[in-house]
Amino acid sequence: MLKRIGLTRGDALAILALLIVAAIGYAMTIATARHASDSGRLYAVVRVDGEFYAALPLNEDSALDVNGHNVLRVSGGAVFMESADCPDKLCVRRGRVSSDGQRIVCLPNRVSISVETQTRLPGVSERAFDGASAK
Amino acid sequence: MKRAAAALAAIALAAIALAACSAPTEHYTAEYYDVFDTYTVIVSYGSPVPPELHDELLRLHKLFDSFNAYPDLVNVKSINAAGGRELPAPAELLELLSLNVSFDQKSGGTTNVALGSVTALWKSAQETRTLPDESTLRNALTHTDSGGIYIDRSRWTEREILESPIALTDPAASLDFGASAKGYAVNAAGKLADSLGFVGTITVGGCVWTSKRMPEGKSVWTIAIQDPDGGIYQTIELLPGQSAETSGDYERYFELDGVRYHHIINPRTGYPSRQTDASGKALRSVTVVCEDTVSADLLATAMFVEREDALLAEYGAHAYWIYG
Numbered sequence: 001m002l003k004r005i006g007l008t009r010g011d012a013l014a015i016l017a018l019l020i021v022a023a024i025g026y027a028m029t030i031a032t033a034r035h036a037s038d039s040g041r042l043y044a045v046v047r048v049d050g051e052f053y054a055a056l057p058l059n060e061d062s063a064l065d066v067n068g069h070n071v072l073r074v075s076g077g078a079v080f081m082e083s084a085d086c087p088d089k090l091c092v093r094r095g096r097v098s099s100d101g102q103r104i105v106c107l108p109n110r111v112s113i114s115v116e117t118q119t120r121l122p123g124v125s126e127r128a129f130d131g132a133s134a135k
Numbered sequence: 136m137k138r139a140a141a142a143l144a145a146i147a148l149a150a151i152a153l154a155a156c157s158a159p160t161e162h163y164t165a166e167y168y169d170v171f172d173t174y175t176v177i178v179s180y181g182s183p184v185p186p187e188l189h190d191e192l193l194r195l196h197k198l199f200d201s202f203n204a205y206p207d208l209v210n211v212k213s214i215n216a217a218g219g220r221e222l223p224a225p226a227e228l229l230e231l232l233s234l235n236v237s238f239d240q241k242s243g244g245t246t247n248v249a250l251g252s253v254t255a256l257w258k259s260a261q262e263t264r265t266l267p268d269e270s271t272l273r274n275a276l277t278h279t280d281s282g283g284i285y286i287d288r289s290r291w292t293e294r295e296i297l298e299s300p301i302a303l304t305d306p307a308a309s310l311d312f313g314a315s316a317k318g319y320a321v322n323a324a325g326k327l328a329d330s331l332g333f334v335g336t337i338t339v340g341g342c343v344w345t346s347k348r349m350p351e352g353k354s355v356w357t358i359a360i361q362d363p364d365g366g367i368y369q370t371i372e373l374l375p376g377q378s379a380e381t382s383g384d385y386e387r388y389f390e391l392d393g394v395r396y397h398h399i400i401n402p403r404t405g406y407p408s409r410q411t412d413a414s415g416k417a418l419r420s421v422t423v424v425c426e427d428t429v430s431a432d433l434l435a436t437a438m439f440v441e442r443e444d445a446l447l448a449e450y451g452a453h454a455y456w457i458y459g
Contacts, residue, residue, distance in 0.1 A: 050166035090386060095365030102359065102367060105174045112166055112174070 042100060042115055044079035046072065049110040058098065058115065069109045079113055081106065162335070165189065170196040171317045173340030180334040180350035188337060191324045198228055199316035201251060201309070214301055215251060215309035221287075224301040227319075229286060231429075233296070235315045236281050238433045241449075245440040246433055247402035249281040251309030254400055257407070261389045261398070276405045278307040313398075317342050318380060318432025325378075325428060341383070341435070344428050347376035360455055361385075363419040368457055373424060380431035382439035383420030383457075401440050408440040416458040418442070425452035 042058040046066060056062050056074050063073045063082070070091065073082045078098035081091040084106055091106035097115055104113040165184035167175040170192045177184045197203075201211045209222045224232075235248040252275040256267040287300040303309070312319075317339055324337055325344040336356060337344040345356045355372040362368035363385040373379060384397035384407070401408040410418040421438045425431040430450050437446065438454055447454055 047166055049168065093365055097366065099367070101357070103176075107168070107174055110168045112176075114164075 042077075042098070042117055044072065044074055045114050045116045047112045047114075053111075066109075066111050070106055070111045072104075072113055079115065080104070081113070084109065084111075167192070169193060171320070171339055173317075175337075175339045177337050178335045184335075185328070185331050185333060187331065188324045188328055188333070191327050192320050192337075192339065195227070195316070195320035195323055198225060199231075199312045199320070201311055211310050211312060214303065217302065219302055219304060219306040221285075221300040221302040223298055224286070226296050226298050227323075229299060229301065230296045231312065231315055231319045232284070232286070232301075232310070234429065235312065235433065236284075238315075238430075238437075239281065242433070242437040242443065242446055243441065244402055245437040246314040247279055247281055248310055248312060248315070249279050249284060249308050250313075250400060250402050251311035252276075252278045252307060253402070253405050254311045254313060255309065257396070257398065257400055260396065261387070264389055264391065266391060266396070272405050278305050278309075279402065280305065280308065283308055284310070314436035315429060315433050318378075318429045321378075321432075322428040341381035341422075342428060342432060343373070343379045345373050345375065345377060349375050360420070360422050360457070363457060363459065369455070371422070371424070371455060377424055377426060378428040378431045379422055379424045380428070380435040381420055381422040382435040384417075385419060399436060399439050410439075410442060412456075412458045418456065419459050420457045422455040423447065423452050424454070425450055 043055040044058060045055045046053040046064065048066060053066065054064055056064060056072075056079070058074055058077050058079060061073075061075045063071060065071050069086070070084045071082045072079060078096035080096040081094065081104055084091050086106055086108035088108070091104050091111070094104045097104055097113075100115055100117055102115045105111070161181065163179045163183045165177045165179075167177075167189050170189075175189070175192065177188055179185070197205050197208060198210050201215060204210065204212045204216070209224055209228075211228070214222055214224065214228075232248060235246060239246045239248065253272065256272055256275055260267050283303060283305040285300075285302045285304050290297050290299060321337055321339050321342050321344045325346075328335075328337065328344075328346060332348070334346050334348045334350055336346070343358055349356075355374060356377075357370050358373055358379055359367045359370050360381065361383075363383055371379070382399055384395060384399070387398035388395050388407075390396070395407075397407045399408050400406065412418070418439065421435060421442075423431050423434040423438060425434060430452065434447060434450060434452055434454075437443065442456075
């Protein structure tokens with residue numbers, strides 16, 4: 001039957017193999033899409049002096065005291081610095097941030113909060129933003 | 136059989152390709168607080184942040200540090216404290232000094248590298264929250280002539296700047312690389328990053344360097360410009376390899392009797408620069424986008440002191456202005 005349509009056994013195997021690859025590819029695309037929407041969850045990633053400190057999901061209201069110097073709060077899908085013992089309070093004045101890549105930095109206390117979408121455990125491999133230009 | 140083998144090979148290749156597609160390029164983040172008195176964040180795609188980049192930033196921070204001396208290093212602090220004596224200055228310091236001076240001449244004196252006597256007064260003003268005494272300030276302004284910086288260029292060739300003696304012929308003058316050192320250091324770290332095959336961004340305060348190499352699936356870098364009153368004002372796109380620098384009045388300043396005194400001093404007046412648009416709104420920040428980080432840094436300071444669109448054009452740069 002194969003010969004009648006000009007195909008060898010090898011051709012048939014190759015076609016079968018490609019069909020399998022296509023099926024796997026389709027399944028993986030769906031899985032990736034699902035994974036992406038899961039990893040699209042936003043977190044407020046807190047670092048102190050460059051070291052990972054905590055990651056708070058932005059879709060759950062919470063508050064965090066950072067070493068008794070800064071208090072940050074997550075509410076309504078955004079994060080903000082509620083209070084700080086630094087002299088300039090720039091971090092508090094920075095207001096609410098909620099989009100991937102936005103950052104609040106308390107320079108005197110070396111505390112940073114960045115909104116990130118996580119793909120892996122924080123501190124191991126983290127998604128982050130490109131850059132922020134501000135002075 | 137050969138065909139079956141070929142088919143298997145095709146499956147293997149397809150599987151590899153699929154795996155590559157499904158794993159998004161991962162970012163690694165490193166933050167530092169010990170260079171240029173600001174916040175540094177390096178984002179690296181695909182591999183961890185090379186520690187050499189921070190080493191390079193720190194090395195140049197020390198070279199241009201005007202507050203601290205370091206053992207076995209002639210830096211800005213030691214030149215300023217030499218009381219007019221000659222010291223052997225490292226080539227990089229002289230390179231940026233020359234560049235800064237020639238830029239300053241082009242920009243009409245908006246980025247004077249010899250403004251240290253004046254900026255020191257404003258620094259202590261910020262610390263004590265009292266204005267500098269007017270006559271003291273006026274006197275300090277008379278010690279800001281960059282023409283008084285003596286450099287022995289006799290060993291230099293047309294192509295190479297070498298370590299050479301430097302002296303401030305006016306001992307009351309002092310150097311301040313506030314308009315260029317950060318950009319110079321980030322540029323150097325960027326060059327090193329390129330040589331390491333780095334893909335990502337280096338941000339030091341308001342200064343952003345981007346790699347020419349892009350992560351898979353990305354064709355531009357997205358950068359946020361901060362709203363001086365909090366939040367994000369706008370996001371802009373940088374082409375691969377471009378740099379951006381923001382100068383603004385909203386992070387380093389103090390307020391006295393309702394007046395804001397920020398850290399960018401107009402070398403011609405000795406006071407914090409002030410510019411307004413046609414409707415009288417004050418310039419709050421300017422972000423300059425440019426091919427190299429040193430020019431971006433110098434231009435951002437120059438533009439914050441005095442808007443000069445022709446100068447931007449000369450450097451192939453463009454700017455985003457926030458008035459308010």
